[in-house]
Structure formats: C-alpha cells, structure tokens
Amino acid sequence: MTVTDSQKMAYVAAQAADARVNLQFETEDGMTLNMGPQHPATHGTLRIVAQLDGEQVVRCEPIPGYMHRGYEKLCEVRTYPQVTTLINRIDWLGSFANEVPFILAAEKLMDVEAPPRAQVIRTILFELSRLGNISLFLGDLGIQLGGITIGFYAFRDREFVLNQIEAATGGRFHPNFDRIGGLKDDLPKGWIAETHRAMDRMRRLCDEFEELVLGNEIFQARTRGIGVIPADIATSYGMSGANLRATGVDWDLRRDACPPGLSYDLADWKVWTHPDGDSYARTWVRLQEVRESTHIVDQLLDSIPAGPIMAKVPRIIKVPEGEAWVATENPLGEMGYYVVSKGDLVPFRVKIRSASFNNISVVPWVTRGVFVPDVITIMASLYFILGDIDR
Amino acid sequence: MPKVPGMVKGLGVTFRTMVETLKPSGGPATVQYPHEKEEPSPRARGVIALHEENCTACMLCSRECPDWCIYIEAHKTLAPPRRAGGKPRQVNQLDRFAIDYSLCMYCGICVEVCPFEALFWSPEYEFSEVSIADLLHEKERLGEWMETVPDFEPYEAGSEAKGKKVPR
Numbered sequence: 001m002t003v004t005d006s007q008k009m010a011y012v013a014a015q016a017a018d019a020r021v022n023l024q025f026e027t028e029d030g031m032t033l034n035m036g037p038q039h040p041a042t043h044g045t046l047r048i049v050a051q052l053d054g055e056q057v058v059r060c061e062p063i064p065g066y067m068h069r070g071y072e073k074l075c076e077v078r079t080y081p082q083v084t085t086l087i088n089r090i091d092w093l094g095s096f097a098n099e100v101p102f103i104l105a106a107e108k109l110m111d112v113e114a115p116p117r118a119q120v121i122r123t124i125l126f127e128l129s130r131l132g133n134i135s136l137f138l139g140d141l142g143i144q145l146g147g148i149t150i151g152f153y154a155f156r157d158r159e160f161v162l163n164q165i166e167a168a169t170g171g172r173f174h175p176n177f178d179r180i181g182g183l184k185d186d187l188p189k190g191w192i193a194e195t196h197r198a199m200d201r202m203r204r205l206c207d208e209f210e211e212l213v214l215g216n217e218i219f220q221a222r223t224r225g226i227g228v229i230p231a232d233i234a235t236s237y238g239m240s241g242a243n244l245r246a247t248g249v250d251w252d253l254r255r256d257a258c259p260p261g262l263s264y265d266l267a268d269w270k271v272w273t274h275p276d277g278d279s280y281a282r283t284w285v286r287l288q289e290v291r292e293s294t295h296i297v298d299q300l301l302d303s304i305p306a307g308p309i310m311a312k313v314p315r316i317i318k319v320p321e322g323e324a325w326v327a328t329e330n331p332l333g334e335m336g337y338y339v340v341s342k343g344d345l346v347p348f349r350v351k352i353r354s355a356s357f358n359n360i361s362v363v364p365w366v367t368r369g370v371f372v373p374d375v376i377t378i379m380a381s382l383y384f385i386l387g388d389i390d391r
Numbered sequence: 392m393p394k395v396p397g398m399v400k401g402l403g404v405t406f407r408t409m410v411e412t413l414k415p416s417g418g419p420a421t422v423q424y425p426h427e428k429e430e431p432s433p434r435a436r437g438v439i440a441l442h443e444e445n446c447t448a449c450m451l452c453s454r455e456c457p458d459w460c461i462y463i464e465a466h467k468t469l470a471p472p473r474r475a476g477g478k479p480r481q482v483n484q485l486d487r488f489a490i491d492y493s494l495c496m497y498c499g500i501c502v503e504v505c506p507f508e509a510l511f512w513s514p515e516y517e518f519s520e521v522s523i524a525d526l527l528h529e530k531e532r533l534g535e536w537m538e539t540v541p542d543f544e545p546y547e548a549g550s551e552a553k554g555k556k557v558p559r
Contacts, residue, residue, distance in 0.1 A: 082457040085498035117549070149405055156420040167432040170512060176498045184503065186552040188434065188544040212404045215397035306549030 030058060033372065046360070046386055050367070050375065057375060060367040062360050067390040075350040080106055080180060080317045083347065088174040090354060091388040094133035094331040096125045096165065099178040102350075104261045105326040105339040106180045109319045117307040118182040119263045124195075124300050125168065125177065126262065126328075127293045131202055132161045133331035134242075134286050134293075137383045138209050141283060144380035145222055150213050157205040160198040167191055180317055182310035192301050199294040206291050214284065223279035227366050227378035230277060237365070238358035241333025242289055243382060245273045246281040253329035262328065267299040279381035286383070318345055332356050332388055356388035433541040435514035436497050440536035441488055442558050445509035448483040452501035452510060460494035461501060462487060488530040493523045511557060513539040 035048040045066040051059040071090060075083050087102055088095040100122065107113065114122065139154025162172045168187055169175035177184050213219050229239070231247040244251055252271040254264045272288035274281035321343040327336030333355025340349040359382055367375055411417040422429055431437065448465035464487040469479040502510045513536045520526050528536075543555050 078457055079455075081500060082455070082498075085457045085496055085500065088498075153408070159420075163432070166435055168434070170432075170434040170436040170499060171497065172435075174497070176500075184499075185434075186550040187547040188432075189547055191547055208404050208408075211397075212401040216401050217397050220397075304547075304549060306551070308551045 030054075035375075046379075046384070046389065048363075048375070048379070050372070052372065055371050057367050057370055057372065060364055060375060062363045064357070064360070064386075064389045067386050069387075069391065071391045072350050072352055075347055077346060079345045080319060080347065083350070084178060085174070085176050087352070088176055089387060090352065090391055091133070091330065091332060091335075091356070091385045092173060093136055093385055094129040095171075095173055096129040096169070096175045096177060097133075097328070097330045098335065099176070100126055100262070101259075101326045101328045101330075101335055102337045102339070103178045103180055104259050104328070105324040105337045106317075106319055107261060108259075108324040108326060109322050109339065109341055110180060110313075110317075111320075112181045112311050112313060114182045114261055114311055115308050116263070116305045117186075118309050118311075119261055120266065120300055120304050121168075121183055121187060121309070122178065123262050123264060123266075124297055124304075125165065125175070127297045127300075128161055128165055128195075129175075130331040131290060131293050131297075132158055132165065133385075134290050135161065135202065135205060137286055138205070138213075138283075138290070140383075141380050142213055144376055145219060147213065147216070147219070150209060153205060153208055153212075157201050160201045164191065164195050164198050167194070179310065179313075181313035182308075186309045187304075192304070195301055196298060199298050202290060202294045206287055206294075209287060214287070220280065222374075222377055223283065223381065224276075226279045226374050227370065227381065228276070228278045229362060229366055233362065233365060234277070237362040239333070239362060240355050240358065241329065241331075242285045243282055243333065243359050245271065246285040247277040248273055248275040253327060253334055257327075259326050259328060263300070264296070266303055267296045269296050269299075279377050282381040282383070316345070318343060319347070327353065330355060332383065332385060333359060352391055354388045354391060356384035356386075357391075360384050360389060431514040431516065433514060433544050434512070435516075436499055436512050437514045437516040438492070438512075438518055438536050438539075439490055439495075439502060439533065440511045440513045440540050441530055441533035442509050442511065442537055443485065443488070443530055443534055445507045445558065446485050446488060447507055447509075448485050448488075449506065451504050451506065455500050455504045457498060457500065458494050458496055460491040462489040462491070485530065488533065490528050490533060492518070492526040492528060508555070508558065511537070511540045513537075514541065515539045 030051055030053045033050045033052050047063040047066060049061050049063060050057050071086055074086055078086060083102060084099045087098045090098045135154050135158045139151040142150035165175060166172045168191055169177035229247055231249050234244050234247040235249065250271060250273050255271055258264050269292050272285055274285050319341040321341055323340045325336060325338045327334050335355055336353040338351035339347050342348040366378060412419050448463055450463055453461040453463050465483045465485050467481055468484040470482045472479050499512065502512055515536060540557050542557055546552050
C-alpha cells in the first residue's frame with residue numbers, strides 16, 4: 001500500500017497537535033505526566049495530561065476524542081429503526097437505556113404511545129441495564145484501588161442481569177429491542193421468576209460490596225474527602241446523575257421529569273443523596289441506587305399488565321416534521337436526544353446529550369492540588385464510559 | 392466490645408465465598424470454556440440462518456440492513472402454473488444470498504423485516520475464522536445453520552403476541 005501525500009500530512013499534523021498539548025503543560029521545575037490514551041487506569045481511551053509539582057497535580061486536562069465515531073452524523077443517513085442499532089453502542093454497558101430516549105423522542109413526534117404492557121417492560125429493561133452498568137462500576141472501583149476481589153464478584157453477579165437481558169432481547173450488550181410504539185417482542189415464559197432471582201443476587205452483591213469495600217479502612221482513607229465537588233460547581237459544570245446526587249442535590253429525572261412512555265410512577269422508590277460530594281459519596285450513592293433499582297424491578301415485575309406489546313405503527317416509519325427533545329435518567333446521568341425531522345425516513349439532525357462528557361468536564365477543576373494516585377480514584381468514582389464521552 | 396476492623400470483615404466475605412464454591416450446591420461461577428459450554432438462551436442472536444424455500448428475493452432485508460452486509464442476486468424465471476390449464480407464473484429464482492459476518496452488527500433488523508419468514512436467529516456462536524474473507528457465508532452455509540435454530544419459546548402470561556413456528 002502506498003501512502004499518499006495527504007495521508008503523510010495528516011499524520012504530521014496529528015503528531016504536531018499531540019506535541020503541542022505536551023508543550024503547553026511543560027514547565028521548568030515540574031513534569032508532565034501523560035496517562036493514556038492507552039493506560040491501565042483509564043477505561044477506554046481517555047487521555048489525561050497532568051502537570052505535576054512533585055507528587056501534586058498542578059493542572060490536569062482530560063483529552064477526549066480518541067474514540068469519536070460520529071454517531072450524530074451517522075444517524076442522519078439511517079432510517080429510524082436503524083438508528084437504535086447505532087446508539088446502542090454509545091454507552092455500551094447500559095445499551096438499552098440509550099435507545100429509550102431516542103425512541104421516546106420519535107414517539108413524541110409521531111404522536112403514538114406504547115401500550116401499558118410495553119411501557120412497564122421497557123422500564124424494567126431500562127433498570128436492568130442500569131444494574132448491569134453500575135454493578136460494573138462497583139467492581140471497577142475496587143480494581144482501580146487495587147482490590148481485585150470485588151471486581152470478580154461484580155462480574156459474577158452482573159452475568160445474571162445480562163443473562164436476563166439476553167433471554168428477553170437476544171443481545172447481551174446490544175439489545176436493539178425498543179421500537180417506536182412498543183417493543184420488538186414479548187417476554188419469554190419463566191422470565192419474570194428468573195429476574196426476581198437475579199435481583200436477589202444483585203442485592204447480595206450490594207451487601208458484599210458494603211462489607212468488602214465500603215467498610216474497608218484503606219478504601220475510606222483513599223476516598224473520604226478526596227475529590228470534593230460542591231453542589232454549585234457540579235451544577236455549573238452540568239453534571240448529572242449519581243455524581244450530582246452525591247453533592248447533595250436532590251435531582252432525578254426518573255422522578256422529576258419522567259417522560260411519557262416510562263412507568264416509574266407505578267413503583268414506590270426513593271432518590272438517595274449524599275451531602276459530602278467526595279469519591280466516597282459518589283460510590284455510596286451508586287450503591288444505594290443499585291439497591292433501589294432492584295426494588296423498582298421487583299415491584300414492576302409483579303405489576304406487568306396484560307395486553308399487546310406494540311401500538312399500531314405503519315410498517316415504513318416516516319416521522320412527521322417537527323422537533324423533539326427527550327431526556328431520561330440513564331445509568332451515567334442525564335441522556336437526551338434532540339431529534340429534528342423533516343418528515344422523511346431518516347432524521348434530519350440528531351443531537352445527543354450524553355452524561356459522561358459533562359461529568360468529566362469537571363476533572364480540571366476537581367484535580368487541582370490532589371496527589372497523583374488520587375487522580376485515579378477521582379476518575380474511577382466519577383465513572384464515565386468512553387463511548388459516552390466521544391460518541 | 393471493640394469494633395471489628397473493616398478489613399477483617401471484608402476477609403470474612405472472601406472466606407464465605409470460598410466456602411460456598413466448595414459446596415456442591417454452589418460450585419465455581421466459571422466454566423472451562425472449550426471443554427464445557429454454557430447454553431445461550433434460545434433468543435440469543437448468534438448467527439442468522441436462511442430457509443431458502445421461503446425466500447422470494449424481495450430485497451427487503453438487504454435494503455434495511457444498517458451496514459448493507461447482505462448480498463442478494465436473483466433472476467426471474469417461469470414456474471409451472473398452480474392449476475392445470477393456467478398460465479405459468481413468474482417467480483424470482485434466488486442465485487446468491489450471502490451475509491458478510493465481518494460487517495454484520497447482529498442487530499436483527501433483517502430477521503424482523505423478512506415478510507416471508509426466511510431468516511431466523513440461531514444461538515450458535517462458534518463460527519470464527521482465520522481469514523476474514525471466510526466470514527462471508529453463502530446461502531449453502533446459511534442454510535446449514537437452519538438445523539441449529541431452536542423453536543420459539545412460549546410467551547409469559549398476559550401476552551397477546553402470536554406464537555410463531557420455525558419451518559423445518
């Protein structure tokens with residue numbers, strides 16, 4: 001294969017851009033630490049450049065974009081049913097949750113509503129994807145701090161949740177199950193009883209996590225008072241989800257602004273907040289969220305109404321002209337889709353607001369003056385998915 | 392009473408888990424993969440099987456595929472009339488039906504849009520190849536997968552969905 005001149009130029013330009021970033025951080029007495037794009041402590045390919053003074057971080061900048069896949073642009077050349085396949089891959093640990101806001105936005109434009117049975121099952125699968133996502137956080141946090149046991153436990157018990165998602169949708173990671181006006185298929189026999197058992201396993205994992213990690217003195221020393229984010233800073237950076245709730249802000253889209261099409265009001269549950277805003281608080285809030293999620297799923301499983309799974313929707317979906325914005329509380333925080341339709345088979349424009357990008361934009365603020373190992377703790381407890389940042 | 396250190400408590404959890412894996416009711420959470428296999432659920436999207444007799448080469452799957460990895464070639468031919476004395480019918484004769492699994496995203500849209508029930512999901516997943524070109528499955532290979540397609544599961548109580556049958 002021959003390399004063209006333009007390819008050479010592009011390579012040189014990329015190298016120069018890399019070098020420029022390094023130079024900006026170069027100081028006379030300090031040093032620059034480059035973590036990533038490939039680094040064991042970054043999940044995915046997030047690059048962190050830190051300017052150090054001894055062991056202390058003077059300035060730290062996350063550099064996203066190494067995994068940009070251009071989903072907003074790709075959505076413009078895919079029909080509405082095809083888009084869900086793509087957006088499954090944004091936050092790959094909670095895939096089903098990515099589909100829901102887009103489908104709800106399209107439903108809003110088309111003015112159709114899923115039947116009650118589909119709404120409840122959709123909510124259950126939404127919560128299952130949250131469980132699959134956050135249970136991995138619980139394991140990953142332990143691994144980042146050097147305790148690998150909880151990592152294995154989390155992977156072991158997450159398997160039960162993934163098996164349930166697979167049994168219902170056919171895909172462990174990329175369900176592609178949500179449709180405009182309902183769901184692709186109904187639940188298979190025996191799924192409800194099996195899911196109840198999986199929820200018991202998740203609750204047991206939470207108890208184990210509490211004893212194994214939260215109570216551990218080393219864990220407390222590494223997380224308590226580290227990476228404190230006050231509520232006003234969190235809101236001004238646009239943080240959302242458990243990261244925001246850990247700063248004491250009582251905010252949850254599932255309760256406050258649940259879009260029509262999800263039935264959270266059928267369950268009795270609680271939003272957990274923590275006043276501290278440090279790494280410990282973020283972990284604690286997520287742990288409680290997993291517990292609360294299992295209770296939501298348990299209640300909803302017992303209240304699935306009988307009925308059809310799909311509303312009457314034309315076979316070839318043309319979405320009428322208009323614009324719609326729908327945001328839901330995804331595992332990582334607020335995720336929303338702004339869909340502009342020109343009455344065509346494909347969306348005219350899709351703007352994706354994913355939670356992780358805003359959640360990690362606070363990193364330069366929060367890592368000023370912390371020690372190098374604490375950067376790992378803070379990044380792990382902020383919990384981002386690279387695909388969710390770069391899209 | 393002095394407080395039990397958190398680290399000791401954590402070790403208790405590890406010990407309990409260890410004892411549980413030794414019990415016959417518990418056992419290890421992992422399996423020795425190439426020797427033992429876990430059964431995927433019947434709905435699992437492993438590989439797409441083609442029931443060739445049902446395919447009319449309508450091209451719907453090929454058009455709806457998000458990454459355009461289905462190749463269909465067909466020609467028109469005359470079939471004998473259904474009733475004696477009638478005119479011969481014009482039908483599409485399938486020449487080639489191929490799915491490129493190196494491009495496939497396993498989304499299942501082709502299976503869903505097929506109006507004649509010619510495509511089915513099989514939970515079989517062991518078809519990796521040394522060469523990427525071998526992942527292009529032609530219609531003979533896709534037809535072989537048909538044997539591995541499980542029957543559709545019955546639905547959960549309260550469902551109004553109609554049960555489907557796999558043509559054998």
